[in-house]
Amino acid sequence: xxxxxxxxxxxxxxxxxxxxxxxxxxxxxxxxxxxxxxxxxxxxxxxxxxxxxxxxxxxxxxxxxxxxxxxxxxxxxxxxxxxxxxxxxxxxxxxxxxxxxxxxxxxxxxxxxxxxxxxxxxxxxxxxxxxxxxxxxxxxxxxxxxxxxxxxxxxxxxxxxxxxxxxxxxxxxxxxxxxxxxxxxxxxxxxxxxxxxxxxxxxxxxxxxxxxxxxxxxxxxxxxxxxxxxxxxxxxxxxxxxxxxxxxxxxxxxxxxxxxxxxxxxxxxxxxxxxxxxxxxxxxxxxxxxxxxxxxxx
Ligand SMILES: N[C@@H](CCC[C@H](N)C(=O)O)C(=O)O
Numbered sequence: 001x002x003x004x005x006x007x008x009x010x011x012x013x014x015x016x017x018x019x020x021x022x023x024x025x026x027x028x029x030x031x032x033x034x035x036x037x038x039x040x041x042x043x044x045x046x047x048x049x050x051x052x053x054x055x056x057x058x059x060x061x062x063x064x065x066x067x068x069x070x071x072x073x074x075x076x077x078x079x080x081x082x083x084x085x086x087x088x089x090x091x092x093x094x095x096x097x098x099x100x101x102x103x104x105x106x107x108x109x110x111x112x113x114x115x116x117x118x119x120x121x122x123x124x125x126x127x128x129x130x131x132x133x134x135x136x137x138x139x140x141x142x143x144x145x146x147x148x149x150x151x152x153x154x155x156x157x158x159x160x161x162x163x164x165x166x167x168x169x170x171x172x173x174x175x176x177x178x179x180x181x182x183x184x185x186x187x188x189x190x191x192x193x194x195x196x197x198x199x200x201x202x203x204x205x206x207x208x209x210x211x212x213x214x215x216x217x218x219x220x221x222x223x224x225x226x227x228x229x230x231x232x233x234x235x236x237x238x239x240x241x242x243x244x245x246x247x248x249x250x251x252x253x254x255x256x257x258x259x260x261x262x263x264x265x266x267x268x269x270x271x272x273x274x275x276x277x278x279x280x281x282x283x284x285x286x287x288x289x290x291x292x293x294x295x296x297x298x
Contacts, residue, residue: 014081016232016263070226078155080235192223217258232263
């Protein structure tokens, strides 16, 4: 018999979007409680979510079933950076340079591309039913809760705003005068929360700010649903920026789109409408956390 068993985890990040990875075979009696406690950056290890990964290495290529539990205790149907982490994790275990990742929003192919991991992300949808959003047609350059956004689902919903359209009341003008970039001067919490919770989105949305940069791509900031705050990167959000930029004629349709979140550099490529997310993954350290429930072992 043991109380509060030790649960092994591995800590990874993809361009700063960080996760505790727990083998799904490990008995975790309270996944919701563990995520709430251990994602907290003061009281716990600190992370943007907990990835439960189940490896099925009898297949070729190997498969991994991915479940993301977010700090609010809920699960998300997809996570682009989490899928890149899942790909790296499964490749480390199997020696394979490609794996299939089963997510709640579909099966995704991941491969090693030099020192980066690429995940095929499917076709972004602008149709309201697929967002989901209560609207008669695609929401493009539409004002929602005081912000002009274009809305797309890239596995999860994203409302994408270009920084020049953020109202001045949300921008720190002193910071601008001191030379801070407009994207960095935005009060993201203040501008994003009303959109994140707007009635038009029955399941809520993530909110992404994009700013054209010198590399022919976009700098990114993201307010994430489930984290309920800003993260250093968001893979589905990066794909959302690229998809919206192509749709609005702000990016070449045949060229890779470089996206730079706070935590590093990502690249989005398209095969027709099908997007692929490419970027680095880092295995940071390993450890154990306590289970949140008293547990009995035989
Ligand atoms: N960080 C993720 C997205 C995770 C899900 C999101 N917070 C949601 O609830 O929709 C990514 O890299 O895509």
